[in-house]
Amino acid sequence: MAQQTSVVGDPGASLLLTDLYQLTMLQSYFEHGMTEVAVFEFFVRKLPERRSFLVAAGLEQAVEFLEQARFTETELAWLAKSKRFPRDFVDRLAELRFTGNVHAPPEGTVLFADEPVIRVAAPLPQAQLVETRLINILHFQTLIASKAARMALAAPGRRLIDFGLRRAHGAEAGLMAARASYIAGFAGTATVPAEPRYGVPIYGTMAHSFIQAHDSEEEAFENFARSRPQSVILLIDTYDTEAGAEKVAQLAPKLAADGITVAGVRLDSGDLADHARKVRKILDGYGLTDVSIFASGGIDEDALQEFVRAGAPIDGFGIGTSLTTSSDVAALDCAYKLQEYAGRPKRKRSEGKATWPGRKQVFRRCAADGRMEGDVLTVEGDAQDGEALIRPVMKDGKRLAPPPSLDRIREYCAAELARLPEPLSHLAPGAAYPVTVADALRDLAAQVDRETR
Amino acid sequence: MAQQTSVVGDPGASLLLTDLYQLTMLQSYFEHGMTEVAVFEFFVRKLPERRSFLVAAGLEQAVEFLEQARFTETELAWLAKSKRFPRDFVDRLAELRFTGNVHAPPEGTVLFADEPVIRVAAPLPQAQLVETRLINILHFQTLIASKAARMALAAPGRRLIDFGLRRAHGAEAGLMAARASYIAGFAGTATVPAEPRYGVPIYGTMAHSFIQAHDSEEEAFENFARSRPQSVILLIDTYDTEAGAEKVAQLAPKLAADGITVAGVRLDSGDLADHARKVRKILDGYGLTDVSIFASGGIDEDALQEFVRAGAPIDGFGIGTSLTTSSDVAALDCAYKLQEYAGRPKRKRSEGKATWPGRKQVFRRCAADGRMEGDVLTVEGDAQDGEALIRPVMKDGKRLAPPPSLDRIREYCAAELARLPEPLSHLAPGAAYPVTVADALRDLAAQVDRETR
Numbered sequence: 001m002a003q004q005t006s007v008v009g010d011p012g013a014s015l016l017l018t019d020l021y022q023l024t025m026l027q028s029y030f031e032h033g034m035t036e037v038a039v040f041e042f043f044v045r046k047l048p049e050r051r052s053f054l055v056a057a058g059l060e061q062a063v064e065f066l067e068q069a070r071f072t073e074t075e076l077a078w079l080a081k082s083k084r085f086p087r088d089f090v091d092r093l094a095e096l097r098f099t100g101n102v103h104a105p106p107e108g109t110v111l112f113a114d115e116p117v118i119r120v121a122a123p124l125p126q127a128q129l130v131e132t133r134l135i136n137i138l139h140f141q142t143l144i145a146s147k148a149a150r151m152a153l154a155a156p157g158r159r160l161i162d163f164g165l166r167r168a169h170g171a172e173a174g175l176m177a178a179r180a181s182y183i184a185g186f187a188g189t190a191t192v193p194a195e196p197r198y199g200v201p202i203y204g205t206m207a208h209s210f211i212q213a214h215d216s217e218e219e220a221f222e223n224f225a226r227s228r229p230q231s232v233i234l235l236i237d238t239y240d241t242e243a244g245a246e247k248v249a250q251l252a253p254k255l256a257a258d259g260i261t262v263a264g265v266r267l268d269s270g271d272l273a274d275h276a277r278k279v280r281k282i283l284d285g286y287g288l289t290d291v292s293i294f295a296s297g298g299i300d301e302d303a304l305q306e307f308v309r310a311g312a313p314i315d316g317f318g319i320g321t322s323l324t325t326s327s328d329v330a331a332l333d334c335a336y337k338l339q340e341y342a343g344r345p346k347r348k349r350s351e352g353k354a355t356w357p358g359r360k361q362v363f364r365r366c367a368a369d370g371r372m373e374g375d376v377l378t379v380e381g382d383a384q385d386g387e388a389l390i391r392p393v394m395k396d397g398k399r400l401a402p403p404p405s406l407d408r409i410r411e412y413c414a415a416e417l418a419r420l421p422e423p424l425s426h427l428a429p430g431a432a433y434p435v436t437v438a439d440a441l442r443d444l445a446a447q448v449d450r451e452t453r
Numbered sequence: 454m455a456q457q458t459s460v461v462g463d464p465g466a467s468l469l470l471t472d473l474y475q476l477t478m479l480q481s482y483f484e485h486g487m488t489e490v491a492v493f494e495f496f497v498r499k500l501p502e503r504r505s506f507l508v509a510a511g512l513e514q515a516v517e518f519l520e521q522a523r524f525t526e527t528e529l530a531w532l533a534k535s536k537r538f539p540r541d542f543v544d545r546l547a548e549l550r551f552t553g554n555v556h557a558p559p560e561g562t563v564l565f566a567d568e569p570v571i572r573v574a575a576p577l578p579q580a581q582l583v584e585t586r587l588i589n590i591l592h593f594q595t596l597i598a599s600k601a602a603r604m605a606l607a608a609p610g611r612r613l614i615d616f617g618l619r620r621a622h623g624a625e626a627g628l629m630a631a632r633a634s635y636i637a638g639f640a641g642t643a644t645v646p647a648e649p650r651y652g653v654p655i656y657g658t659m660a661h662s663f664i665q666a667h668d669s670e671e672e673a674f675e676n677f678a679r680s681r682p683q684s685v686i687l688l689i690d691t692y693d694t695e696a697g698a699e700k701v702a703q704l705a706p707k708l709a710a711d712g713i714t715v716a717g718v719r720l721d722s723g724d725l726a727d728h729a730r731k732v733r734k735i736l737d738g739y740g741l742t743d744v745s746i747f748a749s750g751g752i753d754e755d756a757l758q759e760f761v762r763a764g765a766p767i768d769g770f771g772i773g774t775s776l777t778t779s780s781d782v783a784a785l786d787c788a789y790k791l792q793e794y795a796g797r798p799k800r801k802r803s804e805g806k807a808t809w810p811g812r813k814q815v816f817r818r819c820a821a822d823g824r825m826e827g828d829v830l831t832v833e834g835d836a837q838d839g840e841a842l843i844r845p846v847m848k849d850g851k852r853l854a855p856p857p858s859l860d861r862i863r864e865y866c867a868a869e870l871a872r873l874p875e876p877l878s879h880l881a882p883g884a885a886y887p888v889t890v891a892d893a894l895r896d897l898a899a900q901v902d903r904e905t906r
Contacts, residue, residue, distance in 0.1 A: 010463035011646055012624035019618060019643040020657025028680035034666060078649050124666055131660075135619035136627060143622075165472060166588035167784045169596075169630075171465035172623030174589060190472040193464060196531050204473025207584075209791035212799045213487060213577055227481035237803050270804035325783035331620045331774045338662035346665045350690050351723035 012172050016075045018132040026125045027089045038124040039340035039359055041116040042138055048329045052424045052431040054111045055149045055413060057180045058141030059104050060403050062118060062134055063394060066098040098126050102394035108183055108413030109389060112435050114377055115362045116390055117142060131336045139334050144180035147326040149417055151319060152185030153425050155304040159316035161203050162189035163296055164324030177324040183413050199406045205233040205266060218247050225255050233264040233294060241267055245279040249286040264292040273312035280313040301427055347448045356441055357448045362389040372419050378438030465625050469528045471585040479578045480542045491577040492793035492812055494569040495591055501782045505877045505884040507564045508602045508866060510633045511594030512557050513856050515571060515587055516847060519551040551579050555847035561636050561866030562842060565888050567830055568815045569843055570595060584789045592787050597633035600779040602870055604772060605638030606878050608757040612769035614656050615642035616749055617777025630777040636866050652859045658686040658719060671700050678708050686717040686747060694720055698732040702739040717745040726765035733766040754880055800901045809894055810901045815842040825872050831891030
């Protein structure tokens with residue numbers, strides 16, 4: 001098998017980025033005329049112990065994928081040449097476009113188990129084929145936004161920056177994590193293309209290698225400050241953190257004479273709270289009370305909570321691996337399930353994996369103070385009290401409205417997090433939120449069970 | 454900040470896919486004439502408890518990235534427009550190419566903590582800029598190959614297929630995981646573009662939605678078999694696993710009359726070992742002893758080991774989330790560190806993060822039966838017994854040899870796994886392997902400490 005790297009360019013933009021079984025199923029669907037409308041919903045089956053809520057994210061990339069979904073000439077030629085499929089099937093794939101309807105909660109919405117992250121209603125081959133990539137996009141961004149929200153809640157008022165591209169799982173993971181964490185309350189990312197691609201603010205200073213490459217730490221600090229006077233944040237832990245702070249204090253007046261202000265220092269090793277206290281004292285002793293302290297290195301939401309509780313004088317945090325890999329929960333238990341075909345509701349009954357059938361709606365009731373009180377999961381069309389979360393997004397393969405700006409999604413998410421019931425806004429596991437299954441949905445499930453052999 | 458999705462196409466091919474601090478450091482390096490040769494090494498600092506060895510992977514993509522590294526016109530225009538950097542710096546970025554030397558162990562090599570996965574020697578700005586993406590590629594593929602190797606060792610002789618694209622962290626993670634797991638012993642993947650892109654064999658059958666969309670399970674089975682007679686593997690757990698096996702047994706003679714053979718059945722829920730035994734009995738009772746049983750659903754290496762120990766009659770496994778997210782260890786503690794600049798060895802001494810300086814070599818000694826006995830980590834040029842693992846890969850920005858085929862890398866990796874000391878070939882944590890630091894390296898570290906303030 002020769003390597004033919006030219007067949008696929010941006011892997012994320014390829015309709016070929018799917019599981020082979022989607023194509024084998026499609027062949028059979030076409031051959032047996034099974035092209036009526038199928039309704040699939042994507043949802044999380046069960047929340048992990050360390051997540052008491054989810055933050056929906058990735059809808060914009062999912063919609064872009066559906067809008068642009070087609071096989072390229074090169075991909076079709078490869079499929080034909082592989083001899084895996086009959087020629088007429090490959091010809092039908094060439095014509096395939098997404099012409100269906102999509103419903104979803106807005107990005108940034110707080111969600112719980114069983115509540116749809118997206119609903120796709122389209123001719124069966126279309127709705128089936130897009131499964132893999134839709135999950136691939138929505139699962140990951142929801143995973144990261146949900147993790148980032150915990151961090152934002154654990155460190156209110158502190159500036160959180162995503163440092164995680166290097167240990168993210170590939171290029172797209174790094175980029176999407178920058179976007180999803182910004183939605184959930186991060187201030188920005190170090191990942192450069194996240195700004196041109198998504199509009200996420202980018203931040204960056206220096207690495208240890210910069211310090212080491214110079215003959216002395218002082219020279220490194222000064223060279224950097226003179227090259228980048230607009231944002232002087234100096235990394236002070238390469239050799240000895242407190243000695244580094246002293247050097248910054250010595251350098252600051254010299255730079256100030258040339259109109260350059262030291263904005264901050266960064267700590268990246270050792271007991272960060274302890275070093276931050278000592279460094280704060282050193283800087284304040286020289287009157288450098290405006291120099292902020294930024295910390296990074298193995299930080300997760302539990303560490304953030306501890307820093308805040310302990311009153312560590314740290315103004316901002318760079319958070320890498322734990323964020324972009326969602327290291328404590330690397331994946332959510334989720335599924336994209338057929339809920340209806342040709343007008344008939346459907347349900348999977350596999351052991352431990354049974355699902356609720358039909359097109360669903362979620363109604364959310366809130367208290368007078370705006371806090372969420374409880375959700376009702378029901379079938380579309382069943383009227384319930386509260387706000388309906390699942391809203392139309394695409395019709396006949398076209399968007400119904402221009403996408404909201406990322407900043408607007410971020411503001412909406414902040415409002416959502418502010419509405420969380422108080423116990424859910426803490427990191428401790430075990431905080432439950434009532435999601436009730438409406439009678440209408442239970443009745444439908446019972447009806448489907450009676451009808452399905 | 455308007456969204457400008459056109460600035461970046463395939464994110465993985467972009468030299469802009471880096472941390473902002475790489476660019477700010479580069480500006481200072483250029484302005485201060487710091488363009489002498491820097492040597493960086495990428496290595497894992499400490500193995501996680503559940504990994505007693507690593508499998509190096511991703512070198513081919515790393516080399517491709519270095520060979521093709523350049524900023525596109527669009528990226529440069531965006532950088533200039535962002536006003537973050539002076540014009541002459543952007544002009545220098547336009548000329549930037551990778552002209553350095555690369556050393557590395559071959560892909561598929563078994564490695565341990567502190568042993569270089571790659572060494573880059575290039576003018577400082579080049580070697581610095583590529584850090585983020587090199588780690589992004591090499592960390593992830595090494596993470597996945599190391600996880601997949603545990604699965605291959607836990608289930609010798611069973612066919613393992615990667616099913617994990619949907620829950621992989623983005624598009625590239627899914628593709629790279631297919632490649633890395635194939636190197637470590639998987640038989641293939643469900644991810645279609647992994648074949649044209651990397652030459653990984655692809656496999657696929659049907660999903661529950663296929664069964665549900667039909668009026669009956671029997672109809673679904675027969676439709677599929679007639680459309681895809683070359684590979685009839687039927688998913689039998691949508692409603693009732695053993696009833697599904699009975700339906701397969703009833704259908705098989707009818708298909709056989711038309712020359713179609715049922716190759717296998719797949720189970721995806723419940724107690725897989727128990728269902729497999731019952732299904733095997735049902736199939737054998739009808740004389741269908743050649744129909745293989747394939748299982749999937751939440752399987753990891755511990756589950757594989759249990760199936761094998763219990764003698765479950767399962768011929769192959771589809772493995773998803775636990776593989777492509779390396780769910781128990783979502784990231785490795787790794788670093789790309791400056792080891793030498795302008796001919797002078799360098800060392801970071803941050804608390805708990807001190808590194809060995811200089812250009813390193815690893816020598817591996819093996820017993821008479823070929824099993825690995827121990828490694829020596831030393832400086833390049835220091836002669837030690839055993840095989841030298843770190844070999845030249847690129848010189849002056851060019852590859853020294855065409856890349857080995859993926860199948861050859863896979864064979865090499867199989868030979869590596871066969872050479873593991875017996876305790877390391879089991880899943881149990883705690884198996885140690887001796888990596889000795891040579892006197893020559895200790896002396897160099899002491900010398901650097903004396904010279905660095």
